[in-house]
Amino acid sequence: MANPKSDSPDRMQEIISLCKRRGYIFPSSEIYGGLNAVWDYGPLGVEFKNNVKRAWWDAMTRMRDDIVGLDASILMARRVWQASGHESAFTDPLVDCTNCKNRFRADQVEEMSGDPNVCPSCGMRGTLTAPRQFNLMFKTYMGPVEEEAGLVYLRPETAQGIYVNFQNVQTSMRKRIPFGIAQIGKAFRNEISPGNFIYRMREFEQMELQFFIPPEDEERWYQYWRTQRWQWYLGLGMKPESLQWHEHDKDELAHYARAAVDIYYHFPFGWKEMEGVHDRTDFDLRRHAEFSGKDLTYFDDLNNRRYVPFIIETSGGPDRISLAFLCDAYDEEEVNGEKRVVLRLHKKLAPVKAAVMPLSKKEELVALAHQVHDEIRPVGLTQYDETGGNIGKRYRRQDEIGTPYCITVDFDSLEDKQVTIRERDSMTQRRVPIAELRGLLAAELA
Numbered sequence: 001m002a003n004p005k006s007d008s009p010d011r012m013q014e015i016i017s018l019c020k021r022r023g024y025i026f027p028s029s030e031i032y033g034g035l036n037a038v039w040d041y042g043p044l045g046v047e048f049k050n051n052v053k054r055a056w057w058d059a060m061t062r063m064r065d066d067i068v069g070l071d072a073s074i075l076m077a078r079r080v081w082q083a084s085g086h087e088s089a090f091t092d093p094l095v096d097c098t099n100c101k102n103r104f105r106a107d108q109v110e111e112m113s114g115d116p117n118v119c120p121s122c123g124m125r126g127t128l129t130a131p132r133q134f135n136l137m138f139k140t141y142m143g144p145v146e147e148e149a150g151l152v153y154l155r156p157e158t159a160q161g162i163y164v165n166f167q168n169v170q171t172s173m174r175k176r177i178p179f180g181i182a183q184i185g186k187a188f189r190n191e192i193s194p195g196n197f198i199y200r201m202r203e204f205e206q207m208e209l210q211f212f213i214p215p216e217d218e219e220r221w222y223q224y225w226r227t228q229r230w231q232w233y234l235g236l237g238m239k240p241e242s243l244q245w246h247e248h249d250k251d252e253l254a255h256y257a258r259a260a261v262d263i264y265y266h267f268p269f270g271w272k273e274m275e276g277v278h279d280r281t282d283f284d285l286r287r288h289a290e291f292s293g294k295d296l297t298y299f300d301d302l303n304n305r306r307y308v309p310f311i312i313e314t315s316g317g318p319d320r321i322s323l324a325f326l327c328d329a330y331d332e333e334e335v336n337g338e339k340r341v342v343l344r345l346h347k348k349l350a351p352v353k354a355a356v357m358p359l360s361k362k363e364e365l366v367a368l369a370h371q372v373h374d375e376i377r378p379v380g381l382t383q384y385d386e387t388g389g390n391i392g393k394r395y396r397r398q399d400e401i402g403t404p405y406c407i408t409v410d411f412d413s414l415e416d417k418q419v420t421i422r423e424r425d426s427m428t429q430r431r432v433p434i435a436e437l438r439g440l441l442a443a444e445l446a
C-alpha cells in the first residue's frame with residue numbers, strides 16, 4: 001500500500017533534507033552558492049550509489065556468460081558524434097520569456113503553466129519567443145588553442161563508446177552473437193530545464209547495455225530485455241505499484257529507434273521516465289561503418305553468412321534510479337507517539353549493513369563493542385556508534401539511513417557473550433551468541 005503522503009510535494013523536500021542531513025547528497029560547490037543541476041554524493045551516498053551500480057553490474061555481467069564489460073573514455077573523436085547524429089540532432093527546442101528572461105524547453109511549457117502561450121515563471125501571456133534549436137552537448141577543446149580543429153564534446157551518452165569498440169571486444173573476447181557489452185560511466189547534457197534534485201542533472205551517470213543480435217531476432221530480444229529490466233527493480237524490492245510502462249508513439253521515437261519503451265517510476269513529482277529499452281536496429285553500426293570507412297559487419301561462421309548486427313539497448317541512469325529507490329524506501333510511521341522515519345532499502349542497497357552500539361560508555365562495554373565491531377567488518381560497511389544519547393535515538397538515526405541491523409552490547413553481554421540484534425523494518429529484537437554473529441549476518445545479507 002503506497003504511503004498516503006508519498007506523492008505530496010513535501011515528500012521530495014523531506015527526502016532532499018534527509019540526504020543532506022545524513023551525508024547522502026550535497027549541492028555541488030555549495031560554499032560558493034552551488035552549481036545548478038550538479039550534485040555531490042557524500043559518504044553514505046557514494047556507498048549507496050555504488051551498491052546500485054554493483055547490483056546492475058552483477059546482474060548484467062557476473063551472472064551471465066553472454067555479456068562483457070567496458071569502460072570507454074568520456075572524450076571521443078568528433079566524428080563519433082557526427083556519425084551518431086548528435087552533432088546535428090541532439091537538440092531541444094528552447095524558448096525565452098522576453099519579460100522575466102527565463103528559458104524553457106518549448107515542449108514543456110504547456111505542462112508547466114497549463115497553456116503553451118503563458119510563461120511558466122512570470123505568468124505573462126504572449127511573452128515567449130519562437131522556439132530555436134539548442135544542442136545539449138558540452139563542448140571543450142583539446143590542445144592549447146581554442147580552435148575548431150580541437151573541438152571535442154563531453155559524451156552525452158555512454159552508448160557510442162560501446163559501438164566504436166564493437167569489433168575490438170568481439171574479436172578479443174571471441175564472442176559469438178548474440179552477446180552484449182555493458183558499461184557504467186559519466187555523461188553530460190546541458191539540459192535546458194534540469195531539476196527535481198538528482199532526477200535531471202547536467203553531469204550524471206548512465207548504466208547501458210548494448211546487446212548485439214541477428215536481424216531476424218529483433219522482436220524476441222526486445223521483449224526479453226523489457227522483462228529482464230522490470231524484474232531487476234522488483235528483485236531489489238521496488239513496489240510493483242510504483243512502476244509503469246510507457247510505450248513510445250511513432251512521433252516520440254528517437255531517430256535511431258524502431259521501437260522504444262520506458263519504465264516509469266511514480267516519483268513525488270509524478271510518473272516519470274527512469275529507464276528506457278530501445279530497439280536500435282542496425283542504425284548505429286551502419287552509421288559508424290559509413291563514417292569511419294571500416295567494415296563493421298559480423299561473420300556468422302555457423303551459418304556462413306555476414307551481416308550488420310542489430311542492437312537492443314537498455315539505458316538507465318544510476319542517479320535517477322537511486323532517487324527512485326530512495327523515494328520507494330522512504331517511510332514515516334508513528335511509534336510510541338513519536339514519528340519514526342525509516343529508509344526501507346533492500347539490504348543489498350543499504351549503505352551501512354550493521355551498526356554496533358554499546359549500551360553505555362562504560363569501559364568494559366566499549367571494549368567489547370569494539371571487538372564485536374571488528375568481528376563483523378567483513379560482512380560489509382559497518383558503523384560503530386556510542387554517541388548521541390539513549391539507544392532509542394541511535395536506533396532512529398540508523399533507521400533514517402536505512403541500516404538493516406543494529407547490534408547492542410549490554411551488561412549481560414559481558415557474562416553470557418551474547419548481543420541483541422534489532423531489525424530495522426520489524427523493530428524485533430533477538431539475542432545471539434557473539435561467536436555466531438558474523439556467520440548469521442553474512443547469511444542474512446547474502
Ligand code: GAP
Pocket residue numbers: 156157158159189191198199200201202204205206208273274275276313315316317318319320321
Ligand atoms: N543511449 C540512450 C540514451 O541515452 P536517454 O533516454 O536519453 O537514452 C537514458 O537516457 C537514461 O539516462 C534515462 O532513462 C535516465 O535514467 C538517464 N538520464 C538521461 N538524462 C539524464 C539527466 N539529465 N540526469 C540524470 N539522468 C539522466
